Amino acid sequence: MHIIRRTGQLLRSTGLHPFPLGKTIRNYSWAKAKADGKSAINVVFLDFPQGMAYALIAGLPVQMGVFCSxxxxxxxxxxASSRFIMLGPTNATAVMLLSTFLTLGYSQAQAVVAMPLLLIMVSLFMICGALLRISAITQFVSRAVIVGYITAAAFLIIVNQLKTVLGLHVPRAGTFAESLWNLLKGIGGTQWESALIAGITLAIYLPLKKFARGIPTVALCLVLTALVVVLMRPLGIEFEMLSPINAAAWPLSIPSLHWAEINQLVGPALAVAFLSLLESSSISKALAAQAGDRVDVNQQMMSIGVANMVSAFGSGMAVSGSLTRSALNFRSGAATPIASILSGTLLVIILFLVGGLIGYIPKASLATVVIIVGFTLINRAEISVIARTTKSDFAVFLATFLGGLALPLDTAIALGAITSIVLFVRKAARPNMKEITFDDRGNLTPEGLEEKRPEIAIVHVEGDLFFASSDLFLEQMRRMVSHANQRAIILRLRNARHLDATAALTIMDLIRFARKNNCAFLVSGAHEEIDKIFQRSGLMAELGEENFFRYSEGNPNVSTRDALKRAQQITGLTSADITIFAAEKKEDAEENH
Incomplete structure (x- = not known):
């Protein structure tokens, strides 16, 4: 009891709730129970076949996907924080598991043994991430990375299931390129029985998908295909079947702790945790926005971490938020998270009732359904938007997608994220300034004369001033300071953001360089963040408080006016030529005027 109380206190201290379901239970009603029950029935008939399909994608026994669900x-x-999110195996995490185990050279038996350890590591990463409240990291990953990853994953799904559809027994591989090569080499061994049942499955599924909307299409397709197989048995045609699931022998899985294996799995575990966070956060935010709810992504991450821990000991696979099941839960009118509990309970009951009948489903039939799912993952509309919007977005998509075809998927998503960050930093690291001078009437004009340098320059810094932009900023400022006519520079930092130690050291170098060139250096428009950076870094002592002018809410321009007076006082120039160097924004020029 004491441990539970201390755990609750720890969670509250990090902004997390130890038992958010308690509030739901206290306010539960019969009307909510009916809505949750209806939703649970709808979801469970999708959950059962999807669980098997995702296990097949991951190269695992089908029961692991159902157990996990x-x-x-x-x-x-x-x-959980979201009332709609449905946890369980997903396409994205299943493909990541497939790629991981193929890259490591694990057989299916070895993957089953390694799975509990991998899931515990995923769980610990997600629980620690929730306690540290790092979910905001997802906003720094471009959508192009996710689309590129999912597209590459779809290709890997398709090529890996084609060998089952064709009845081929070819070597497994960790990348799309290698898998495709193995498939092409073994194509001559195609078994017509597998290809036949795949064609029958497709002939059943497509009309159901088109004309039988509102019913569990995948589940009904597999049932009808199983009936066709039973009817064909008198003809002497044999098919390779799935293994039946004995729910009564649901095993407890115990992780084997070996340091060498931990070293091998730590990278994939981090990749699965990161992918689960990206997938679940986007789904929960989208559904919450449609319903007018609020969702705490860190709380949701804690929920996924704990679910992965339970799956680790319950012979399951990796857990994430499912888009299709969560969307169905939302459309079915789920009132509370209890809809998910009811759906999971119904799934267990169904597993005990019909688990043995899974042995009537041909492997090629389930593989055909998985290939169809793979094709639906290729979102041509999103790819088209990314390709047409900016070159950098398309470059990120191509880096992730092509990397996903040639490399393991955990490497591909890291490559995409790094490319996205590098291109962002490259854009952010280019401060854009132009010269704005006063004409004879005292008005601001957009361009000054190159041959005539001002005696006092006001440099307006707009945007991010951090390590990546420091070199270019230093180069521009040094050229200005070193000009023979330059007597004073006022650095206006009202709209400068994200100053770091590199930027502080750069400004310190500029102050010293300006003094050597008999050029006064002043700062105006400094807001609170800038003030703190100057105080902590020692810049204030180097610059001098008398040359530092803070931003005033009541009068935005007074600090620059006072800095200009101070510059005139230092230089003795009461009628100096003055130029403003500013970002190309109309409002900035009007404000300075």
Whole structure:
């Protein structure tokens, strides 16, 4: 009891709630129960076949996907923030698992043994991330990275399931390129029985998808295909079937702790945790926005971390937020997170009732359904938007997508994220300033004369001034300071953001360089963040308080006016030529005028 109380205190100290479901239970009603029950029934008929399909994608026994769906659906809501999110296996995490185990050269048996350890590591990463409240990191990952990853994952799904559809027994591989090569080399061994049942599955699925909307299409397709197989048995045609699931023998999985294996799995575990966070945060935010709810992504991350821990000991696979099941839960009118608990409970009941009948489903049939799912992941509309919007977005997409075809997927998503950050920093690191001078009437004009340098310059810094932009900023400022006519520079920092130690050291170098060139250096428009940086870094002592002018809310221009008076006092120039160097924004020029 004492441990539970201390855990609750720890969670509250980090802004997390130890038992958010408690409020739901206290305010539960019969009307909410009916809405949750209806939603649970709709979701469970999608959950069962999807669980099997995602396990097949990951190269694992199909029961691991079903076990994972049931356990995550039941345990996730106890700590969840969203009332709609459905936890369990997903396409994205399943492909990441497939790529991981193929890259490591694990057989299916070895992957099953390694899975509990991998899930515990994923769980710990997500729980620590939730406690440290790092969910904001997702906003720094471009959408182009996610689209590129999912597109590459779709290609890997398709090529890996084609061998099952064709009845081929070819070597497994960790990348799309290698898998495609193995498939092409073994194409001569195609078994017509597998190809036949794949064609029958497709002939059943496509009309159902088009004309039987509102029913569990995938589940009904697999049932009808199983009936066709039973009817064909008197003809002597044999198919490779899935193994039946014995729910009564649901095993407890115990992780094997070996330092060498921990070293091998730490990278993939971090990649799965990061991917789960990206996937779940985008889904929960989208559904919350549609429903008018508020969602705490860090709380949701804690929920996923705990669900992964339960899955680790319950013979499951990696847990994330499912887009299709969560969207169905939302459309079905779920009132509370209890809808997920009811859905998971129904899944367990169904597993006990019909688990043995899974043995009537041909492997090629389920593989065909998985390939169809793979094609739906290729979002041509999103790819078109990314390709037409900016060159940098398309470059990020191509880096992730092409990397995903040639490299393991955890490497590809890291490559995409790094490319996205590098291109962002490259754009942010280019301060854009132009010269604005006074004409004879005292008005601001956009361009000054190159041959005539001002005696007093006001440099307006707009945007980010951090390590990546420091070199270019220093180069521009040094050229200005070193000009023979330059007597004073006023650095206007009202709209400068994100100053760091590199920027502070750069400004300190500029102050010293200006003094050597008999050029006064002043700062105006300094807001509170700038003030703190100058105080902490020692810049204030170097510059001198008398040359530092703070921004005033009541009069935005008074600090620059006072700095100009101070510059005239230092230089003795009461009628100096003055130029403003500013970012190309009309409002800035009007404000300075």
């Amino acid at each position: 049931a356990l995550a659906s039941i345990t996730g809501p106890f700590l």
